Amino acid sequence: MSNRTFTVMVFAIAIAIIMASRFIPNEYFFQAAYTVLQFVVLATAWNILGGYTGYVNFGTAAFFAVGAYSTVFLYNAFQAPLVVMILAGTLVAGLLGLGVGYLTLRLRGVYFAIATLALAVVLYTFVINWDYVGGARGAYLLQPREVPFGFARYTHLLYSAMVLMTAAALAVARAIETSTLGRGLAAIRDDELAAESAGVPTLRLKLFSATVSGALMGMAGTTFPYYLSYIEPSSAFSLSYAVNSIAMPLIGGMMSWLGPLIGAILLGSIQQLVQVTVSSAWNLLIVGVMLVLFVTLAPNGIMGWVDAWRKRKDR
Amino acid sequence: MELSTALVLNAIIAGLLLGGLYAAMSVGISISFGMLDVVNIAHPAFIILGSYIAYIVNDRLGFDPILVSVVLSPLFFALGMALYRIYYLCFEKRGQESLRGLAFFFGILFITEVALVLIFGVDYRLVQTAYGQTTWRLGAVDFPLRLVVPFLVSVTMVVSVQLFLTHTFFGRAVLAVAQDQLALRLMGVNPVRVKELAFALSIATAGVAGAFLIVIQPVQPSIGREFIGLAFAVCVLGGMGSIWGTLLGAFVLGLAESFTSTFFGPSWAPAVSFGLLLATLAFKPSGLLGR
Amino acid sequence: MSDLLLEVSGVTKRFGGFTALEDVDLVVRPGERIGLIGPNGSGKSTLVNCICGALHNEAGSIRFMGEDIGRQPTHRRIRLGLARSFQIPKPFASMSVLDNLRVPLLYAARRHEKIAKSQITDEAMHILQQVGLGDKAQAMSRGLTQVDMRKLELARAMAAKPRLLISDEAMAGLSPAEVDDILALLQGLKQQGVAVIMIEHVMRAVMKFSERVAVLVAGRKIAEGDPQAIAGNPDVVKAYLGE
Numbered sequence: 001m002s003n004r005t006f007t008v009m010v011f012a013i014a015i016a017i018i019m020a021s022r023f024i025p026n027e028y029f030f031q032a033a034y035t036v037l038q039f040v041v042l043a044t045a046w047n048i049l050g051g052y053t054g055y056v057n058f059g060t061a062a063f064f065a066v067g068a069y070s071t072v073f074l075y076n077a078f079q080a081p082l083v084v085m086i087l088a089g090t091l092v093a094g095l096l097g098l099g100v101g102y103l104t105l106r107l108r109g110v111y112f113a114i115a116t117l118a119l120a121v122v123l124y125t126f127v128i129n130w131d132y133v134g135g136a137r138g139a140y141l142l143q144p145r146e147v148p149f150g151f152a153r154y155t156h157l158l159y160s161a162m163v164l165m166t167a168a169a170l171a172v173a174r175a176i177e178t179s180t181l182g183r184g185l186a187a188i189r190d191d192e193l194a195a196e197s198a199g200v201p202t203l204r205l206k207l208f209s210a211t212v213s214g215a216l217m218g219m220a221g222t223t224f225p226y227y228l229s230y231i232e233p234s235s236a237f238s239l240s241y242a243v244n245s246i247a248m249p250l251i252g253g254m255m256s257w258l259g260p261l262i263g264a265i266l267l268g269s270i271q272q273l274v275q276v277t278v279s280s281a282w283n284l285l286i287v288g289v290m291l292v293l294f295v296t297l298a299p300n301g302i303m304g305w306v307d308a309w310r311k312r313k314d315r
Numbered sequence: 316m317e318l319s320t321a322l323v324l325n326a327i328i329a330g331l332l333l334g335g336l337y338a339a340m341s342v343g344i345s346i347s348f349g350m351l352d353v354v355n356i357a358h359p360a361f362i363i364l365g366s367y368i369a370y371i372v373n374d375r376l377g378f379d380p381i382l383v384s385v386v387l388s389p390l391f392f393a394l395g396m397a398l399y400r401i402y403y404l405c406f407e408k409r410g411q412e413s414l415r416g417l418a419f420f421f422g423i424l425f426i427t428e429v430a431l432v433l434i435f436g437v438d439y440r441l442v443q444t445a446y447g448q449t450t451w452r453l454g455a456v457d458f459p460l461r462l463v464v465p466f467l468v469s470v471t472m473v474v475s476v477q478l479f480l481t482h483t484f485f486g487r488a489v490l491a492v493a494q495d496q497l498a499l500r501l502m503g504v505n506p507v508r509v510k511e512l513a514f515a516l517s518i519a520t521a522g523v524a525g526a527f528l529i530v531i532q533p534v535q536p537s538i539g540r541e542f543i544g545l546a547f548a549v550c551v552l553g554g555m556g557s558i559w560g561t562l563l564g565a566f567v568l569g570l571a572e573s574f575t576s577t578f579f580g581p582s583w584a585p586a587v588s589f590g591l592l593l594a595t596l597a598f599k600p601s602g603l604l605g606r
Numbered sequence: 607m608s609d610l611l612l613e614v615s616g617v618t619k620r621f622g623g624f625t626a627l628e629d630v631d632l633v634v635r636p637g638e639r640i641g642l643i644g645p646n647g648s649g650k651s652t653l654v655n656c657i658c659g660a661l662h663n664e665a666g667s668i669r670f671m672g673e674d675i676g677r678q679p680t681h682r683r684i685r686l687g688l689a690r691s692f693q694i695p696k697p698f699a700s701m702s703v704l705d706n707l708r709v710p711l712l713y714a715a716r717r718h719e720k721i722a723k724s725q726i727t728d729e730a731m732h733i734l735q736q737v738g739l740g741d742k743a744q745a746m747s748r749g750l751t752q753v754d755m756r757k758l759e760l761a762r763a764m765a766a767k768p769r770l771l772i773s774d775e776a777m778a779g780l781s782p783a784e785v786d787d788i789l790a791l792l793q794g795l796k797q798q799g800v801a802v803i804m805i806e807h808v809m810r811a812v813m814k815f816s817e818r819v820a821v822l823v824a825g826r827k828i829a830e831g832d833p834q835a836i837a838g839n840p841d842v843v844k845a846y847l848g849e
Contacts, residue, residue: 056417107596109413110354111551115596117356118544118589125586136582180712187698187709193660194696199684199714199766239540243425246418255700281432288425295415295422296405 003178007171014167018160022152030159034227036268037162038220042241043248043260044169045216048176050246051254053209054189055104059116060245062123063214065236066093067221072133072231075141086161086222093218094211101210105203108192117242124237138232141225158223165223169216173257176212185209217245240284244268247291253303262302321455326577327570328456334569335466336531338473338562339524340542341549343517346476348547349556350493351510351517353402357420358546359539360427361391361518365525366440366534367431373442380442381468384526388519395518398423399511424539431536439533447530465527470562472523476516477558489513493556541585548592567591610669611636611770611801612657612688617666619652619825626652627663627825634770637796640803641816641833645845649825650805651693654772658690659683671769684710685717689768693775693805695755697747703758704730704743707765715767730765737761737791753784760788764795771795772803777811785811813837821845 001009021030042060049055067089074080074088103115128136143154151157176182184205187195196202225231244267252263267290271283294301340362347355368387369380406416446460480486488509491499496506528534549568553560568588575587612634619627627649634640644650655661657668659680668676675683689710698706707730715721721729734740737757742750747758760776773792777785789811792802806812812819813833820830823845829836836842 050414054414056414058421103597110348110417111596113354113417114356114544114547114551115593118548118592118596121541121544121589122586122593125583125589129582183705183709183712186700190698190700191696194692194698194762195709196680197658197660197684197690197692198710198762199681199717200709201679201681201713203679243421246421250415250418281429284425285429285433288422288429291422292419292426295419296401299405299409299415 003171003175006174010167010171011164014163018163021156021159021163027155030155032269032272034155034159034162035272036265037159037166038224039244039248039268040166040261040264041162041169041220042217042245043252043264044166044173044257045213045220046245047249047254047257047260048173048216049209049213051249051259052177052182052185052189053206055206055210056109056113056246057100057116057213058113058242058246059100059120060217061237061239061241062116062120063093063096063217064221064224064241065123065127065233066096067218068224068231068236069127069133070218071222071225072139072141075225076132076139082157082161082223082226086165086219089222090215090219093221094215096218097211097214098207100214101207104206104210120237120239120242124233127233127237134231136233138230139225140230143226143229155227158227161223162220165219169219170257170261172212172216173260176209177257181205181208240287243284243287243291247287247294249301251290251294251301253301253306255300256303259301259303266302322577324456326573328458329462329577330570330573331566332458332462332466332569333573334566335462335469336524336527336565337545337549337569338565339465339469339520339527341546341553341561341565342473342476342558343520343524344546345550345553345556345558345561346489346517346520347514349550349561350489351513352493353399353407353510353514354417355420355514355517356417356543356547357423357427358517358521359542360424361394361521362525362528362542363431363534363536363539364427365391365522366529367435367525367536368522369526369529370440370442370534373444374440377443379444380526380530381465381523384523388522391522392515392519395515396511398518399514402514403507403511424543428536428539435536437535437537439535440529441533442529444530461530465530469524469527472520473558473562476520480558485509485512544585544589544592548588548595551592552595609635611638611671613667613669614653614657615667615669617653617656617663617668619649619656619661619663625825627656629666630822630825630827632820632827634801634803636769636801637799638801639793639796639815639817640801641812641819642803642805642822643807643809643812643819643836644822648822650822651774652825653822654690654774654803654805657683657772658688681713684714684766684768687718687767687769688772689714689763689766689770690772691756691759691763691774691776693778695752695759697750697755697758697762699746699748701747702744703734703739703747703750706747706758706762707733710762710766715765719767721767733761733764736764736794738787753780756780757788760791768800770801770803772805774805775807776804777806777808789815 042064046057046060049057070089070092071085074085100116104112107115127133133139147154147157184200187198187200188202188205192202248263248267249260251267252261253259267287270286274282274286298304344358347353365384369384372378372383373380402416406419446464449460451458480489488499488504492506492509499506549561549564552567553564568591571587571591572584576584610633614630614632617627617630630653642650652661656663659678667674670683670686670688698709708726711721711726711729731743734743737760739754739757739761742754750758756776760773763771777788785808792804792815795802804812804815816833819833819836821828821836821842828841828845829839
């Protein structure tokens with residue numbers, strides 16, 4: 001399937017889902033779906049740099065929070081419309097991604113991963129000390145009273161935006177994966193020196209990959225402050241974003257766009273279920289245990305099983 | 316702005332004392348990451364685990380936390396051996412240590428942290444010690460014993476580790492593991508076994524460092540994360556795999572944090588260690604005493 | 607306008623206090639077959655790394671097809687028509703053998719040769735058949751034997767469609783028959799007008815293959831000339847056999 005067909009299809013499905021959701025009376029559905037889809041975007045975005053290019057980013061929370069706090073800033077400064085907020089947050093997080101991409105120039109493997117972790121803490125400290133966006137106390141954002149496009153509640157609008165963002169993230173990930181670019185990124189992941197010696201402009205590709213990955217993570221965060229009507233640094237920078245966005249592609253499979261999608265839906269839904277039935281503290285334990293189990297016992301994730309099964313069938 | 320001498324002197328002493336704690340927290344990473352090439356980002360989780368074990372024994376039986384941690388360090392040693400076994404079988408042997416090994420330790424970090432939350436809750440815990448309330452004064456400079464005692468034990472521990480590594484056969488084998496595994500095999504030493512024991516030693520130091528931590532400040536399960544950057548910053552700053560470098564890096568970081576807290580407020584302190592880490596990584600990845 | 611393909615002049619490379627290359631000159635004409643020999647640690651691989659851009663030389667210049675490439679990143683040099691194989695094979699481990707060749711075909715060969723995207727697979731298969739990996743095209747590269755790994759290394763360099771191919775010890779550890787296979791392969795490149803620098807320890811192969819041999823010892827070029835002359839050169843004999 002060509003990428004254009006795929007993109008049209010994925011957006012058609014997204015719009016169909018939005019339309020169908022109007023008939024769902026249950027408010028909880030929107031909450032749960034919003035959270036799961038947010039994880040789909042984060043996992044898909046992480047996988048572009050982590051899975052395709054082979055650079056482990058522990059700083060998902062930093063990008064997410066940059067998206068979220070750019071919304072807070074625009075809210076305080078201009079009461080900007082939602083679309084502007086989404087685009088601006090995506091852009092700012094993309095620029096941060098570009099900066100992180102330059103780190104790959106000097107830092108390979110582990111050092112890069114630790115640097116991204118450090119980046120998250122540095123940004124966290126800045127936000128805590130930045131009173132204009134609420135500092136450590138956090139900030140309140142009122143959802144606009146007028147809800148466009150005939151949605152019943154503003155939350156439904158945010159949910160619909162998240163559905164569209166998910167579609168965009170999946171389309172971008174698949175386009176990268178199936179293109180020449182994706183082949184180049186895979187070469188970088190396997191052996192950077194060999195890639196460069198095969199004519200792959202490794203730095204440019206890494207910058208691109210880090211920028212797109214960061215931008216998509218930031219995009220997922222832009223609607224977050226409105227969604228809760230309240231934001232504080234420790235929730236926006238929560239390390240659970242980092243662990244989830246790593247666990248989901250690892251569990252689903254990192255070689256294709258389907259992996260993070262499957263992993264995020266599976267792990268995200270389990271967490272929603274546990275949150276309702278047990279308590280949210282158990283969520284992270286489950287993510288941690290599943291991450292460790294999969295990474296030790298099924299290193300290629302669910303898609304790895306599927307591939308192995310397909311191969312056996314072919315024989 | 317005029318700076319009073321007493322303020323500066325106190326900041327220096329506090330920084331050095333803090334550096335002692337940081338050295339204990341980082342020496343294990345210096346071994347595992349710097350010498351064995353095992354990126355144990357879960358190290359801080361074991362430090363916190365050490366804090367809680369010291370807390371329980373202190374709370375129930377009233378024993379001194381540091382003493383407890385030293386006596387119980389074989390437990391951490393055994394834990395380290397088991398953990399390295401799993402790591403070796405699942406990652407090193409398959410050649411998948413980089414990405415998946417990292418994710419593995421990240422997962423371990425979370426499991427440990429959440430398990431502690433589920434058992435003890437998110438409240439801060441502290442310990443009672445005989446010296447906790449005492450502060451020596453030398454002129455205008457304070458020497459709180461709750462900092463001085465861990466400092467002394469910590470420096471002793473770090474120096475012992477260095478002497479052990481340079482003056483025993485096993486220690487030299489550990490140093491050789493990073494350089495030349497083949498030579499080790501030719502000498503009849505199994506590198507995997509050496510790494511297993513050295514990793515176990517690194518986890519044992521984490522347990523003891525945990526006791527220092529809870530003597531110095533109240534502890535809560537999720538503060539471990541804040542120390543990931545700190546411990547790695549110390550190791551990278553000091554130069555990978557150099558124990559003296561780790562000690563030096565720890566003092567540099569302790570001083571930097573202490574000055575930041577004194578002159579800009581404690582809320583900026585975390586940015587210092589991570590900022591230093593980022594700067595070191597970007598500009599001098601080989602560290603202060605790097606090879 | 608010069609008729610030289612590669613022109614290395616006065617190249618010096620230091621690592622800390624250690625001088626790995628000192629004032630090395632080397633020229634290669636189009637289609638020429640050069641042998642580069644020298645004891646272990648004499649700087650052969652360092653020279654390759656300087657020519658290809660993995661390392662940067664402190665002094666001297668490197669010109670390729672008349673252009674100074676000394677400051678260009680590796681991938682640019684490859685796109686101009688340089689290619690190398692690695693001493694220790696570096697396959698793209700997550701890809702099939704065929705996909706390994708797609709990378710240089712997409713990123714390097716297409717820059718200076720007109721290859722339609724639809725022809726990439728045919729082209730890759732063609733090269734694989736040349737090196738004798740045709741039946742392993744769909745195999746995962748990480749599962750290959752050492753011999754096949756070396757063949758793949760060479761095939762991937764060929765897939766960049768170079769004007770100059772640098773083969774860094776492609777034959778170490780191969781049987782005489784396999785050495786002959788690879789020799790025939792490299793000699794076949796001559797017909798396509800591709801120049802080759804062969805770095806090798808297998809002396810028989812170097813002497814049989816090369817039109818001209820250069821000898822590096824301790825970072826200096828101590829001799830250069832046709833194979834017979836080099837084999838009889840007392841300095842070279844001394845460097846190899848010791849005093």
